[in-house]
Amino acid sequence: MGDFNAISSLSEKEGGNPTPSRYIDEFVSLMEDLEMADLGYHGPAFTWSNNRLGAANIRERIDRVVANVEWLNLFPLVSVDHVTTPSSDHVALAVYVFGKVDSGPKPFRFHEMWTKDPSCMDVIKHCWRTHVHGSPSFIPNSKFVEMQSSLRVWNKTYFGNIFSQIKKR
Template sequence: MSFVHAKCSVQERRVLWYTLLNDKPISLPWCIGGDFNVILAPHEKRGGRPFAIAEGMEFMSFMEEARVFDVGFSGASFTWSNNRRGRARVSKRLDRFLVNGACLDLSNAISVLHLARHPSDHAPLKISFKERSDHTPRPFRFLNVWTTKSELLEVIRYAWNQDVSGSPLRVLSSKLLATRRAIQTSNKQHFGNVFDAVRSAEMGVQRAEEAMDQYASEECQVELSKAQAELRHALSIEEQFWSQKARVKWLKHGDRNSRYFHAVVRQRRA
């Protein structure tokens, strides 16, 4: 845990960013909280001079270099006010909590609450680390990767066309339930557990490489090529899965980035 009270000028805050980066843990969870004396966007301010993008650039640069992000909040929108009246009143969100990716491994739910400012001009912040209950039913999510199987449309059509009696609402509910179950069954048959498939494909490539190193025959080369193709396919499905989960559409090329997608998913969830 790092607690900060930043200075008002850009030059003085640079010393703080430098000091924090020197204290940055390599792989441990890290949470930074306090008064940063700077905002990131126009909606974090009301009153006073218009927001200038340059105001938040140094703060954004620090967050990027430190690999931390804002966990959000509930409560009042602003944590500081000059307590004046009328047009002279200025309010800003100067106080916040930042965490790194490893911090999310400690808890499934991190929440920040802005408490009442009185009698100070700054609001106290309450941060909570809680575990989510795994007993709650999970909602049905349609995965775009399912559409790569041409049989999916026929599976949906067959489930939807089943005869159901009762009121229109009961018919609709029954058809939706039957279609969901049919899709889930199809998913188990064609995809199964996305992550188990990747691990299995990796082991297949490893076995094929070991055989190739030992025998170096044409048959071993063919088996290695097949195993590599299966691994590429499994990785492609995993990447599509995390891409949809993270709702990241701009990353179309480059190296496999599942760890990045996973971090974005956890950040959105937090």
């Protein structure tokens, strides 16, 4: 986290000369290469200002907090606030982690890109075709729980690292 002295889109700057698109593209490409995600923010849109008046004023979002997937899995409740400070031309970045999440089961998330691999549908069909005894509400729930478990195993075994798959496509 901190002052990157770079913007990731034209909307992150007001005033002054336009930032050349190649600088923006290079910054965005670097974040992608490092597999880092911007954590967003609450508060003022711009994190730096030259504090001039009128048309001479320039404001940019050059301070940010980024993290990789592994960090976000440890701290899924993270939030970032932009806090104005009278003594600086930058806002303060306040990061709220809400404590480390225990290593218990993580919520199931279906990733759309799994559908690009034909074996994903085979896993789903196999789970829903499995014969289960029980009440009308127990049967689909049981199949859904089995599908979640099977897809997690399939993802690790066949699909592998999500970021490396994205780079291949």
